[in-house]
Amino acid sequence: MTLLLKGGRVIDPSRNIDHEGDLLIENGKIARLAREIPKKGCPAGTEILNLKGMIVVPGLIDMHTHLREPGFEYRETIASGSAAAVAGGFSTIACMPNTDPVNDTRSVTEFIRRKAAECGLANVHPIAAISLKSEGAQLSEFWDLKDAGAVGFSDDGKPVMNAGLMRRALEYASSLGMPVIAHCEDRNLSAGGVMHEGTTATELGLAVIPGIAEDVMVARDLLLAEYTGAALHIAHVSTAGSVRLIREAKARGVRVSAETAPHYFILTDEAVRGFDTSTKVYPPLRSAEDVAAIREGLADGTIDVIASDHAPHARTDKEVEFDYAASGLTGLETSLALSLRLVWDGVLTLPALIEKMTLRPAAVLGIPKGTLADTADADVTVIDLSREWLVDRAHLTSRGKNTPFHGWTLKGKAVLTLVGGTVKFRDL
Numbered sequence: 001m002t003l004l005l006k007g008g009r010v011i012d013p014s015r016n017i018d019h020e021g022d023l024l025i026e027n028g029k030i031a032r033l034a035r036e037i038p039k040k041g042c043p044a045g046t047e048i049l050n051l052k053g054m055i056v057v058p059g060l061i062d063m064h065t066h067l068r069e070p071g072f073e074y075r076e077t078i079a080s081g082s083a084a085a086v087a088g089g090f091s092t093i094a095c096m097p098n099t100d101p102v103n104d105t106r107s108v109t110e111f112i113r114r115k116a117a118e119c120g121l122a123n124v125h126p127i128a129a130i131s132l133k134s135e136g137a138q139l140s141e142f143w144d145l146k147d148a149g150a151v152g153f154s155d156d157g158k159p160v161m162n163a164g165l166m167r168r169a170l171e172y173a174s175s176l177g178m179p180v181i182a183h184c185e186d187r188n189l190s191a192g193g194v195m196h197e198g199t200t201a202t203e204l205g206l207a208v209i210p211g212i213a214e215d216v217m218v219a220r221d222l223l224l225a226e227y228t229g230a231a232l233h234i235a236h237v238s239t240a241g242s243v244r245l246i247r248e249a250k251a252r253g254v255r256v257s258a259e260t261a262p263h264y265f266i267l268t269d270e271a272v273r274g275f276d277t278s279t280k281v282y283p284p285l286r287s288a289e290d291v292a293a294i295r296e297g298l299a300d301g302t303i304d305v306i307a308s309d310h311a312p313h314a315r316t317d318k319e320v321e322f323d324y325a326a327s328g329l330t331g332l333e334t335s336l337a338l339s340l341r342l343v344w345d346g347v348l349t350l351p352a353l354i355e356k357m358t359l360r361p362a363a364v365l366g367i368p369k370g371t372l373a374d375t376a377d378a379d380v381t382v383i384d385l386s387r388e389w390l391v392d393r394a395h396l397t398s399r400g401k402n403t404p405f406h407g408w409t410l411k412g413k414a415v416l417t418l419v420g421g422t423v424k425f426r427d428l
């Protein structure tokens with residue numbers, strides 16, 4: 001099958017490309033990008049899509065999602081999560097190991113890959129647990145998990161409280177050329193908390209998770225990465241303190257990369273005032289000063305990646321008192337449009353944003369994605385920047401309807417998602 005994407009603005013940060021052009025796709029691979037590819041130069045039967053006015057980018061990558069299968073299929077399955085991914089413009093996702101059973105063994109990693117291949121939507125890369133059952137006591141079998149197809153290690157959802165274990169995880173992962181993805185939180189400072197420490201929490205009378213609970217652990221993990229020389233990736237950065245620490249570590253040459261999620265640069269803890277449990281996320285929504293620092297960190301390159309931290313929950317998990325509600329929001333289908341606000345607000349150029357959603361996460365995970373270079377897999381996302389759309393939880397593809405953005409009108413939308421040259425989502 002041959003497809004010619006014609007006349008779009010092609011942005012490929014892997015080669016500093018940003019111009020109008022035609023992209024030819026043959027047999028699942030990128031065949032050619034040129035200012036103009038005439039139809040007569042294409043094989044017979046080539047399908048032509050006129051994309052004048054559209055943005056054509058490498059397939060978006062979300063390196064931090066929760067697919068919930070095995071174990072919590074009522075929240076999300078690999079199939080429903082993959083469908084939500086391509087609907088959000090993501091051709092590739094990496095899924096966290098906090099399923100039941102936890103992805104701490106070859107059989108779970110292989111199960112996820114097999115299920116993902118069967119549903120045939122997005123590319124799904126499992127991230128395996130650092131410790132058995134993510135209990136923080138004993139390292140999982142890193143080599144075996146890598147061999148089964150894992151692309152990184154994380155106990156996401158829980159911090160690794162034991163610094164000795166984290167040191168060994170960094171050393172072991174580094175010897176395999178794999179990243180450790182850290183959920184940074186000191187439980188001694190955060191235990192029992194449900195929202196950010198500040199005046200809003202005092203007024204609402206809710207127990208707090210102070211920003212320092214994140215900062216302390218970021219500082220520890222940066223020191224361990226510096227000491228071991230290993231590659232560390234810091235998940236969902238939410239505080240000004242973390243941004244400062246990561247910036248300083250990068251300046252010293254520490255091998256660290258970092259991600260944040262849209263809700264940490266769009267919302268503040270003020271959003272919790274209505275006690276809408278979809279604003280209960282982990283780490284919590286922070287102060288306006290933290291949001292400003294996150295935006296600065298994105299602009300100056302301290303924060304490399306934007307990930308959704310897609311955390312779908314069932315109604316029964318969320319339709320309870322705030323204190324008892326599960327943490328997390330459903331993010332795959334709103335991540336792109338929310339991230340585009342950084343462009344509308346002048347924080348990032350469009351190519352810089354696309355880089356944080358394609359090339360950078362591919363580099364962190366060490367996967368050959370995030371490029372439109374010749375012979376690359378034809379994973380392509382087409383974006384309509386002018387499309388305005390209403391976020392309606394009833395219309396989300398994900399099983400998780402827990403979004404604090406319900407009722408918001410957002411600008412910019414993925415209208416076509418190709419994975420391996422095949423159309424997996426189309427709204428053109």
Ligand SMILES: [Zn+2]
Pocket residue numbers: 156157158183235236282283
């Ligand atoms: Zn986490």
Ligand SMILES: [Zn+2]
Pocket residue numbers: 064066096156157309311
């Ligand atoms: Zn997470």
